[in-house]
Amino acid sequence: MEDNFKMIAKTFFGFEEILAKELQMLGAQDVEQGVRMVSFKGDKGFMYKANLALRTSLKILKPVYFFRAYNEQSLYKGIMSMDWSKCLNANQSFVIDVTLHSDHFNHSQFVALKAKDAIVDQFRERYGKRPDIDKDHPDVRINIHIHADQCSVALDTSGASLHHRGYRTATNIAPINEVLAAGMLLLSGWDGQGDFLDPMCGSGTILAEAAMIACNIPANINRKEFGFEKWNDWDNDLFDKIVDSLMKKTREFHYTIKGYDKAPSAVNKAKDNIINANLDEYVTVEQLNFFETEKETRGPLHMVFNPPYGERLDIDMERFYREIGDTLKQSYPGTNAWFITANLEALKFVGLKPSRKIKLFNGKLEARLVKYEMYEGSKRTKFQREEE
Structure with a gap:
């Protein structure tokens, strides 16, 4: 041994x-x-x-x-x-x-x-x-x-950083690091037991990581190589055995994973990346503006996204974050919505109280992963129902 x-x-x-x-x-x-x-x-x-x-x-x-x-x-x-x-x-x-x-x-x-x-x-x-x-x-x-x-x-042992998963060939202006996306999903409690939405999906990184978590697919299965493959003691047979044993532990997924983006170029890139990752049977991507959508599913919805911060994208932050809050409030009952932002000022404009705030870094930028719980009906009726 x-x-x-x-x-x-x-x-x-x-x-x-x-x-x-x-x-x-x-x-x-x-x-x-x-x-x-x-x-x-x-x-x-x-x-x-x-x-x-x-x-x-x-x-x-x-x-x-x-x-x-x-x-x-x-x-x-x-x-x-x-x-x-x-x-x-x-x-x-x-x-x-x-x-x-x-x-x-x-x-x-x-x-x-x-x-x-x-x-x-x-x-x-x-x-x-x-x-x-x-x-x-x-x-x-x-x-x-x-x-x-x-x-x-x-x-x-890894060689290039493990965030290079091997599925992402196309990116848009501000892609999120794959390891950061996976960590946010795990912190949010995403386990694949429900419907999932990324309403601002960009090149599809959060969608791909969410699908791999849901199906228990190894994160780096699409990677071309690892550092240890060039070592003197590299054991190809042992590596193949490990791959087989991990792939035997993948599981079925019975819900939906959806992504929206209003930019056609982002939607095309996301679709390409999802196909590269062999995840297209689990994930659908549509060209939609989140602020004009409403919740499609009946059960609880798990939402994780990475809105623009204004670092590289030129938008009216105050209005943009207010629209996030309004859309969640009016159109997404029964949703646990998580997003990351390095624009800590802009969070004030969401107009909702986050139930969790976790300090993270997106590159060099200090950020917060925030959670908003959108109840079915009003919060008061939810608590009344629970008391009854």
Whole structure:
């Protein structure tokens, strides 16, 4: 049996708890939450599984070496003392990503350069040839994290960030990150047990993530490749087994998932992306202006969307957010409506009291994920009915 080893799943601020829950459900050992990360243990098969199935992870790192570094010399010596032939050969390419929280080092580029020198010098001394640097498509991604004088070296098992799901070829002006979309859906309690609407669907990211959650389809099943596929110990048969076992756990979906957008170009892009993700049997997209629609379904409706913030789109914010509130109030009874916004001022114009507010970040922008509960009839009659 393969030995378990420690891994680190990186995520966005505010998603640590749901990522930890995802890891526990998948079967990870020793799950511990940190800030923007969750550490856990598993074997090689679990490493493949975590990369394929986790919805709220951006990267999965495998720490391989630790040492203390407080200046240029100790950094070089520490990197040099690791046996790099175990994870890299002279014919491969590599790149180094650096994260710093240290008074001893203040320039990540400098740390990356010193570490690169140490790795290259080791190969030259031992084998007379060296691996190349490739920033765009390296065979091996190395992650160096320095906190005070503690330096940890990790291999990036994912390669490119896991928000690159592989289904989105077409985007519109302000697409939402796939991991952010999945995290919002999980925070909103979306589990596929009802009808779903994204009334401002853009290029369809929230719709695709909602359908994958509803059907328990692994988040990264459409991805072209992972970092570990270029490692010396890559096990193709084991990977195929993990894919098969995950696909056996998908489930039927008996409700509707719909998206609206008033821009024809966005609707076309969303349709293309949904087809790319093989989700077109679950998701329909229509060209409609949300402010001119009303609720179509009889049962409860779950709504999650990402309205424009005015960062990149030029709109009258006050009026726009007031219309969101009016449309929800007048046309969407029996709806739990969630949306994210980085325009915290504009929230005042919705004219409804949110029942939840969760702090998140959309890129560098501080945002809020807000929930509005629209009752059937008035709120008062709902509570009267419950009392009766």
